[in-house]
Structures are given as structure tokens and as C-alpha cells.
Amino acid sequence: MQLLPGIYQLSGSLAGLGGDQILGPWDECNMYLIDSGSSCILIDAGNGENIDIIFKRMEMWGLDPNKISTLFLTHAHWDHAGGARLFKDRGVKILSSKETADSVASADHRCAGFLYHKEMIPVTVDRIVGDREVVTVDALEFEALHLPGHTLGCMAYLLTFNDQRILFSGDVIGTLGWGDFGWDGSVDFDKQRYIASLFKLQGIPFDVLLPGHGMGSYTDPVKRVNISLNQALIRWR
Ligand SMILES: [Zn+2]
Numbered sequence: 001m002q003l004l005p006g007i008y009q010l011s012g013s014l015a016g017l018g019g020d021q022i023l024g025p026w027d028e029c030n031m032y033l034i035d036s037g038s039s040c041i042l043i044d045a046g047n048g049e050n051i052d053i054i055f056k057r058m059e060m061w062g063l064d065p066n067k068i069s070t071l072f073l074t075h076a077h078w079d080h081a082g083g084a085r086l087f088k089d090r091g092v093k094i095l096s097s098k099e100t101a102d103s104v105a106s107a108d109h110r111c112a113g114f115l116y117h118k119e120m121i122p123v124t125v126d127r128i129v130g131d132r133e134v135v136t137v138d139a140l141e142f143e144a145l146h147l148p149g150h151t152l153g154c155m156a157y158l159l160t161f162n163d164q165r166i167l168f169s170g171d172v173i174g175t176l177g178w179g180d181f182g183w184d185g186s187v188d189f190d191k192q193r194y195i196a197s198l199f200k201l202q203g204i205p206f207d208v209l210l211p212g213h214g215m216g217s218y219t220d221p222v223k224r225v226n227i228s229l230n231q232a233l234i235r236w237r
Pocket of ligand 1: 075077150171182183
């Protein structure tokens with residue numbers, strides 16, 4: 001579904017893909033697509049199991065799956081990166097943090113396949129991005145923000161598009177709404193670094209928040225960061 005002009009949500013429970021009775025909405029992430037006009041850029045790969053439905057949807061919306069050029073991974077968990085290898089095999093260029101690249105290459109427990117009773121398929125990232133590094137794709141500038149905690153490799157990507165600063169935040173803040181955090185069982189979960197990341201995110205202005213699960217925020221999204229920070233300080237200090 002189209003969220004904003006040129007920005008689509010391809011998957012996730014609110015898009016009708018993901019969510020079973022045991023795991024709730026966590027087995028498939030929100031994949032986002034940005035239509036640059038020249039190519040399609042993805043935020044996260046999803047778990048890979050819904051790829052045929054996703055491509056059919058893209059075609060219904062007039063988007064050509066063969067025009068996907070670039071995939072930014074927010075982190076290595078299976079529900080976000082399990083499908084990365086399918087895109088790699090189609091010639092899509094994959095970018096991530098160093099820690100995420102290492103996790104998905106080794107496909108080890110940091111990818112949390114065990115949580116879903118699934119095997120992570122290893123994949124090689126094409127370009128490693130560092131904190132505050134700006135990546136230009138089709139004249140669009142994506143700023144990478146390293147926000148470790150949920151995993152050590154968590155990256156958010158900040159894009160200015162149609163005069164709005166849009167933050168694709170992955171699982172960094174309470175992804176189901178107001179102060180509710182994602183899974184805190186990752187082998188590389190780190191409370192103190194998570195709190196530091198939320199303080200860091202508070203200082204970065206943006207207009208729209210598009211998280212890794214659940215609903216986006218289109219007005220005053222910093223409130224959601226504040227609430228997550230408050231919850232983190234109460235629960236994790
Ligand atoms: Zn996650």
C-alpha cells in the first residue's frame with residue numbers, strides 16, 4: 001500500500017503479511033519501498049517467504065520487481081533479513097552496518113532464526129555503511145544512523161523525500177506503538193547501548209517515522225522516541 005507519494009509498505013501485519021497466533025506480528029517485518037523514478041529502493045528484505053505475493057502486489061501498483069536496485073538492511077534478524085539472499089540472487093545491491101553484514105554472512109544466532117524455527121540463509125552484503133554516512137541512490141540521499149541495542153548492528157536510515165524527513169527505524173524504538181519494545185532476547189541485545197541510542201535519536205529531527213513493525217507516525221514522531229526512552233529508563237537501568 002502507498003503510505004506517502006512514492007513510498008510503499010510491502011509487508012508486515014498491517015499490510016496483511018505477517019502475524020501468526022504464536023508470534024504475533026513479529027514473523028514478518030514492515031518492508032518499505034521508495035520509488036525514485038529510476039529504480040526501486042527497499043528498506044529490509046522481509047523473511048523471504050512472502051516474496052511472490054509481494055512481487056504480485058508491486059505489479060498491481062505499477063511497480064516492476066526487476067527495477068529493485070538497492071536494499072538497505074536495518075538489522076540481521078530473520079524477519080528483516082531472511083529474504084536478503086533472494087534479492088542478492090536477483091542482482092540487488094545490499095547495504096548494512098558492519099555488524100549486520102557479519103551476522104548475515106555467518107547466519108548465526110544473531111539472526112535469531114531459532115526464534116521462528118527457521119534457518120537463516122547466509123548472504124554477503126555489498127557495501128558496509130558507517131554511522132552518519134550518506135549513501136546516494138538515484139540522487140536520493142540516505143543517511144545511516146547507527147543505533148545499537150536491539151542488536152549491535154541496528155541502523156536507521158534517514159531520507160529527505162518530497163520535503164519530508166522520513167526515518168526508517170527498523171526495530172530501534174517501540175515498534176508496535178507507544179513504548180512497547182520489540183524482542184529483547186537477541187544474543188547481541190544490549191540495554192545500556194540501547195538507552196544511549198534512544199538519547200541519540202532524540203537529537204535527530206525527522207517528520208515521519210516508519211518502523212519495522214506496526215504503525216508509522218506522521219505527526220510529531222519524536223513523542224514516540226521520548227516514550228520509548230522513558231520506558232527504557234524505567235525498565236532497563
Ligand atoms: Zn529485530
